[in-house]
Amino acid sequence: MPADAIVAFVPRKTPVQARSTVTVEAISEAAIQVLLSHGAERLTTTRVAQRAGVSVGTLYQYYPNKQSLLFAVLENHLTNVVATVEAACESACRKPLAEMIREMVEAFVDAKMDRADISVALYQVAADVGGPALIKRINQRSRKTVEAMLETASDITSPPDKFAIDIMLSAMAGAMRSLLETGPSPATVRKAREQLVLLCQSYMTAATATAKRV
Amino acid sequence: MPADAIVAFVPRKTPVQARSTVTVEAISEAAIQVLLSHGAERLTTTRVAQRAGVSVGTLYQYYPNKQSLLFAVLENHLTNVVATVEAACESACRKPLAEMIREMVEAFVDAKMDRADISVALYQVAADVGGPALIKRINQRSRKTVEAMLETASDITSPPDKFAIDIMLSAMAGAMRSLLETGPSPATVRKAREQLVLLCQSYMTAATATAKRV
DNA sequence: TCATTTGATGAAGGATTCTTCAGGTTCGGA
DNA sequence: TCCGAACCTGAAGAATCCTTCATCAAATGA
Numbered sequence: 001m002p003a004d005a006i007v008a009f010v011p012r013k014t015p016v017q018a019r020s021t022v023t024v025e026a027i028s029e030a031a032i033q034v035l036l037s038h039g040a041e042r043l044t045t046t047r048v049a050q051r052a053g054v055s056v057g058t059l060y061q062y063y064p065n066k067q068s069l070l071f072a073v074l075e076n077h078l079t080n081v082v083a084t085v086e087a088a089c090e091s092a093c094r095k096p097l098a099e100m101i102r103e104m105v106e107a108f109v110d111a112k113m114d115r116a117d118i119s120v121a122l123y124q125v126a127a128d129v130g131g132p133a134l135i136k137r138i139n140q141r142s143r144k145t146v147e148a149m150l151e152t153a154s155d156i157t158s159p160p161d162k163f164a165i166d167i168m169l170s171a172m173a174g175a176m177r178s179l180l181e182t183g184p185s186p187a188t189v190r191k192a193r194e195q196l197v198l199l200c201q202s203y204m205t206a207a208t209a210t211a212k213r214v
Numbered sequence: 215m216p217a218d219a220i221v222a223f224v225p226r227k228t229p230v231q232a233r234s235t236v237t238v239e240a241i242s243e244a245a246i247q248v249l250l251s252h253g254a255e256r257l258t259t260t261r262v263a264q265r266a267g268v269s270v271g272t273l274y275q276y277y278p279n280k281q282s283l284l285f286a287v288l289e290n291h292l293t294n295v296v297a298t299v300e301a302a303c304e305s306a307c308r309k310p311l312a313e314m315i316r317e318m319v320e321a322f323v324d325a326k327m328d329r330a331d332i333s334v335a336l337y338q339v340a341a342d343v344g345g346p347a348l349i350k351r352i353n354q355r356s357r358k359t360v361e362a363m364l365e366t367a368s369d370i371t372s373p374p375d376k377f378a379i380d381i382m383l384s385a386m387a388g389a390m391r392s393l394l395e396t397g398p399s400p401a402t403v404r405k406a407r408e409q410l411v412l413l414c415q416s417y418m419t420a421a422t423a424t425a426k427r428v
Numbered sequence: 429t430c431a432t433t434t435g436a437t438g439a440a441g442g443a444t445t446c447t448t449c450a451g452g453t454t455c456g457g458a
Numbered sequence: 459t460c461c462g463a464a465c466c467t468g469a470a471g472a473a474t475c476c477t478t479c480a481t482c483a484a485a486t487g488a
Contacts, residue, residue: 017435040341061434065477177388195377259447
């Protein structure tokens with residue numbers, strides 16, 4: 001592969017029959033499992049195919065190359081998480097600030113924990129080609145969602161600025177990542193969830209107060 | 215390489231003459247540059263050696279394998295950062311809580327920004343073999359340092375518990391990571407630094423209050 | 429039923445990478 | 459000056475890995 005090759009990320013073919021749908025899903029799932037058991041460094045298209053119970057050729061029928069497979073899995077996961085957070089944000093509209101934050105944070109934690117293995121596996125992939133750009137997009141989308149929610153808060157006049165929201169979201173994601181990588185017990189997760197709510201609430205309150213004061 | 219090979223991480227030979235010291239440093243620096251320009255996926259021992267202006271053989275005289283090189287660079291960086299934070303924590307002993315947090319957070323941000331390129335480059339490596347264990351060690355060390363500092367705070371009776379400190383530190387690191395990956399302007403960094411101080415201060419205050427109340 | 433489309437196979441080509449080692453060069457002290 | 463130790467070189471072996479494609483199997487629907 002040349003140093004500056006432009007790689008395609010779009011799927012090569014979309015399943016039309018039922019069996020191929022099963023195959024494609026098996027491949028995604030296998031990619032995650034291989035990522036967990038062997039690490040990104042030793043993730044091989046052959047190994048993924050083998051784990052999925054198909055041959056390499058089949059894999060290449062749906063993904064033009066290795067990266068596109070990993071990208072697809074990452075995108076799918078991140079999209080799921082933001083979608084969940086967005087739903088929570090909508091249902092929390094017009095409530096008091098503290099409650100908003102609580103619902104948002106809890107939705108985030110729960111979404112991540114729902115398939116904790118996927119989250120952990122994909123941290124290894126996020127830094128790869130395509131990852132940063134994708135994450136940037138997802139971050140912006142989350143930011144806007146939270147911003148829109150905060151503007152409807154019943155107990156504050158002006159919401160914190162964009163920057164503060166970015167900080168909060170990245171802090172929340174970072175703490176969650178660190179937590180997930182320890183393979184936490186359910187009790188630990190519950191505690192962390194509570195603490196994350198507190199973290200975000202107290203920061204948002206402080207940031208709002210500061211904003212008003214200026 | 216067999217699937218479950220045990221790889222050595224200890225350096226193979228330590229420099230004794232001046233020229234080899236230069237060489238070893240050139241290799242570390244080259245590793246970072248290659249990481250930034252080509253990404254972890256396409257980091258090659260040959261490429262690193264070439265960038266360092268030496269031959270591959272030379273590289274293997276000091277590092278038994280590719281991973282040990284990356285591990286060494288990562289360890290060196292993380293150790294530098296914690297050492298800086300530790301120093302700040304010591305000098306902040308017996309001050310009020312808010313001031314402690316400020317000094318600690320600012321030291322952390324400054325240490326990271328001092329060689330922002332290294333930080334960004336190494337995020338790609340952290341997930342690799344050896345990385346997680348190393349990070350765990352570093353995290354514990356930081357936690358203990360901050361905990362010891364907080365116990366001397368002049369304006370609170372009982373410091374937040376370990377768990378809260380872990381959350382704060384990982385949140386801070388996560389936010390910093392997200393920031394660094396955007397290639398921020400100096401102005402942005404200043405703003406973020408201020409916001410991170412606020413984030414940690416407000417959370418620690420809230421966590422302390424909660425702890426007392428119980 | 430049967431032609432056409434869709435799906436699956438896996439050996440093999442082509443390329444890359446890690447690591448070694450035999451042989452040469454430079455340094456430092458005696 | 460001279461010798462041994464430290465240092466450097468880079469071609470080449472051995473091991474993977476990515477990706478393709480000719481070929482076979484299954485499903486669809488007319």
